[in-house]
Amino acid sequence: MIARDPAVVDMQQEAAGIARTLLVSDFNVHTLANYLESSDDPPAMRVSLAPSGDVRDALFASALFDPVPHCTVVWTQPHRVIAAFRDLVNGHAVPRITLEREIRGYADLLAATAGKTRLLLVPTWVIPPWQRGLGTADFKCAQGLRSTLAVANLIVMNTLEPIANGFVIDASRWHMLAGRHSFDPKLWFAGKIPFSSSVFAEAAADIRAAFNAQRGGGRRLVVVDLDDTLWGGILGDVGLEGLRLGGHDHQGEAFAGLQQALNALKRRGVLLAIASKNDERVALEAIATHPEMVLRQDDFAAWKINWHDKAANIAELANELGLGLESVVFFDSNPVERARVRAALPTVLVPELPADPSGYERALQSLDCFDAIALTTEDADRAAMYAAERRRVAVIPAADDFDAWLASLQTEVRIERLTTRNRTRTAQLLNKSNQMNLTTRRMNERELEEWAQQPDHQLWTFRVADRFGDAGLVGIASLAIAGEHGRLVDFVVSCRVIGRKVEEAILAFLVRSACEAGAKRLVATYVPTERNRPTLMFLQRSGMTQDGQQFSWRLCDPYPVPKGTTVAGP
Amino acid sequence: MIGRVIHPLTMAAATRVLVMAMDEVNGQRRKAERVEATPATVLVGPGAVLDSLLLLNFLVAAEERLAEDHGVHVSLVDLLADGDENQTPLESIATLARHLASDSGPN
Numbered sequence: 219m220i221a222r223d224p225a226v227v228d229m230q231q232e233a234a235g236i237a238r239t240l241l242v243s244d245f246n247v248h249t250l251a252n253y254l255e256s257s258d259d260p261p262a263m264r265v266s267l268a269p270s271g272d273v274r275d276a277l278f279a280s281a282l283f284d285p286v287p288h289c290t291v292v293w294t295q296p297h298r299v300i301a302a303f304r305d306l307v308n309g310h311a312v313p314r315i316t317l318e319r320e321i322r323g324y325a326d327l328l329a330a331t332a333g334k335t336r337l338l339l340v341p342t343w344v345i346p347p348w349q350r351g352l353g354t355a356d357f358k359c360a361q362g363l364r365s366t367l368a369v370a371n372l373i374v375m376n377t378l379e380p381i382a383n384g385f386v387i388d389a390s391r392w393h394m395l396a397g398r399h400s401f402d403p404k405l406w407f408a409g410k411i412p413f414s415s416s417v418f419a420e421a422a423a424d425i426r427a428a429f430n431a432q433r434g435g436g437r438r439l440v441v442v443d444l445d446d447t448l449w450g451g452i453l454g455d456v457g458l459e460g461l462r463l464g465g466h467d468h469q470g471e472a473f474a475g476l477q478q479a480l481n482a483l484k485r486r487g488v489l490l491a492i493a494s495k496n497d498e499r500v501a502l503e504a505i506a507t508h509p510e511m512v513l514r515q516d517d518f519a520a521w522k523i524n525w526h527d528k529a530a531n532i533a534e535l536a537n538e539l540g541l542g543l544e545s546v547v548f549f550d551s552n553p554v555e556r557a558r559v560r561a562a563l564p565t566v567l568v569p570e571l572p573a574d575p576s577g578y579e580r581a582l583q584s585l586d587c588f589d590a591i592a593l594t595t596e597d598a599d600r601a602a603m604y605a606a607e608r609r610r611v612a613v614i615p616a617a618d619d620f621d622a623w624l625a626s627l628q629t630e631v632r633i634e635r636l637t638t639r640n641r642t643r644t645a646q647l648l649n650k651s652n653q654m655n656l657t658t659r660r661m662n663e664r665e666l667e668e669w670a671q672q673p674d675h676q677l678w679t680f681r682v683a684d685r686f687g688d689a690g691l692v693g694i695a696s697l698a699i700a701g702e703h704g705r706l707v708d709f710v711v712s713c714r715v716i717g718r719k720v721e722e723a724i725l726a727f728l729v730r731s732a733c734e735a736g737a738k739r740l741v742a743t744y745v746p747t748e749r750n751r752p753t754l755m756f757l758q759r760s761g762m763t764q765d766g767q768q769f770s771w772r773l774c775d776p777y778p779v780p781k782g783t784t785v786a787g788p
Numbered sequence: 789m790i791g792r793v794i795h796p797l798t799m800a801a802a803t804r805v806l807v808m809a810m811d812e813v814n815g816q817r818r819k820a821e822r823v824e825a826t827p828a829t830v831l832v833g834p835g836a837v838l839d840s841l842l843l844l845n846f847l848v849a850a851e852e853r854l855a856e857d858h859g860v861h862v863s864l865v866d867l868l869a870d871g872d873e874n875q876t877p878l879e880s881i882a883t884l885a886r887h888l889a890s891d892s893g894p895n
Contacts, residue, residue, distance in 0.1 A: 248841050252816035
């Protein structure tokens with residue numbers, strides 16, 4: 219029996235367990251710690267606070283970073299952490315070059331800190347609104363507080379930009395949401411707490427969202443209603459001409475605004491679908507022909523336009539798109555439908571909507587469940603890929619049998635090593651994929667790269683294209699060679715291409731690679747999760763020998779490449 | 789003057805403000821640790837439901853609500869400096885509400 223990689227076990231435990239969070243600050247952040255620990259939503263966060271004192275000392279202290287925190291937040295005040303900025307606040311003339319040098323030094327320290335934590339979050343520096351600096355000239359002069367602060371924040375952003383797990387997050391948003399009392403001098407003087415509780419509540423929400431985004435927990439599908447949600451009015455009652463959408467009408471503008479916001483989400487890789495009680499033919503015609511529609515049929519990955527229960531329709535849509543219900547947001551102006559879906563599908567996020575449609579766009583844009591830590595080409599092309607999938611599936615009836623249909627697709631699997639070009643997408647896929655995922659281990663870009671560089675480790679990515687389109691980077695596989703055993707560590711395939719024999723093509727490549735590396739047997743240990751049963755089903759039909767959760771293949775026997783599939787590279 | 793209320797405030801209104809401030813502070817605690825605020829809720833001394841940080845946040849939240857909802861400007865945080873736990877209006881929500889109402893004149 220092959221022992222499971224301790225790293226895999228660790229990742230699994232972390233995925234299911236408690237998130238260790240380290241707060242490093244030059245002010246009292248106990249309120250933030252309270253908000254982070256008090257949430258009842260997973261993951262449970264256990265917060266440790268760096269000792270008060272010099273933040274730089276804390277960032278150098280290796281004991282604070284052992285064990286490696288899942289998330290480290292370094293939140294400082296500019297006048298406390300940057301001496302030159304403090305001088306500026308106190309009215310001294312500080313050469314810009316001196317100030318920039320000190321900020322760069324601090325930013326470099328932050329960049330080094332990213333190497334000691336899974337996720338580094340650095341809130342932007344802000345100053346209170348009553349601190350007017352030079353007033354009108356504050357953005358014009360090198361001695362201006364705000365011009366200096368803008369430069370300072372930019373230096374930190376630019377320094378962390380190439381650091382895959384280091385992020386600057388926007389603290390000014392928290393202050394705007396918290397209102398005019400967001401800076402609280404009394405809390406500062408009484409408890410060294412510079413901000414009101416509302417600021418910390420907003421910060422805690424953003425930190426959780428960033429953490430979830432890194433773990434691939436973001437929502438990936440918005441299911442929208444049509445009548446009084448995507449457009450104003452009931453299509454069946456008022457007809458196409460009677461719909462309120464765009465034009466010189468504030469309500470029509472509001473519905474068009476929501477469509478623009480949905481379109482922007484789609485361009486970031488969030489899929490759109492429709493669940494609407496309507497006549498399908500009439501509704502699709504309205505979508506195709508209404509002159510003010512922003513979204514058209516090809517913008518939607520799927521739709522259920524019928525008179526059935528919406529909860530059932532949403533479940534079917536998610537299933538059709540290969541997504542779990544925890545990936546779904548349901549957006550509907552009707553409170554009865556919202557209540558129904560909340561009750562029937564508790565893992566679907568159903569945001570409350572205001573009665574006034576002018577608040578819909580804001581309600582959508584303020585959701586943090588779409589937060590991402592990177593944007594890849596695959597994200598931008600996702601809607602087009604699903605449109606290609608619709609065309610692909612549409613030709614199935616024309617094929618005599620399934621194998622003939624598969625062969626007709628002319629699938630090409632291109633193999634690449636992990637490189638700086640594909641690293642971001644690879645980490646994203648590794649952290650998002652659930653269904654075809656052998657071990658569901660989660661790693662950030664740096665960890666992934668470090669793992670792949672180990673002498674006995676090999677990691678490949680797989681791009682898939684066929685005559686209907688390019689699905690992009692949709693597969694990852696990795697091997698750890700230990701003597702005669704080639705142990706399959708990662709076997710990840712996007713649900714977008716599952717069932718097109720891509721899994722078999724990847725397995726054929728892995729068998730060949732393990733053999734070339736000198737192994738005699740390929741071994742895969744299935745680590746069950748709530749979502750990865752399709753992986754087990756694939757392994758069971760793959761022809762590999764099963765022993766409990768372990769599957770193996772004798773490498774003297776080549777694994778057949780599926781008919782009609784071309785495998786190229788690396 | 790410490791804790792001086794400038795505008796009139798009824799006992800009921802003061803209690804409502806303090807209960808709402810307690811609800812706000814409850815957001816910083818796990819569900820199981822949240823307290824249902826009543827006039828009898830003890831704020832300082834034996835049986836107190838808040839640690840020093842939460843008490844500070846509670847008083848600041850109450851100050852903000854008093855100012856915004858009632859135009860009452862008062863520095864409750866100053867009461868923390870009084871020291872004597874047996875005499876302080878911070879003993880409970882009821883005593884603090886009474887303090888606020890009595891300082892605002894007859895109800």
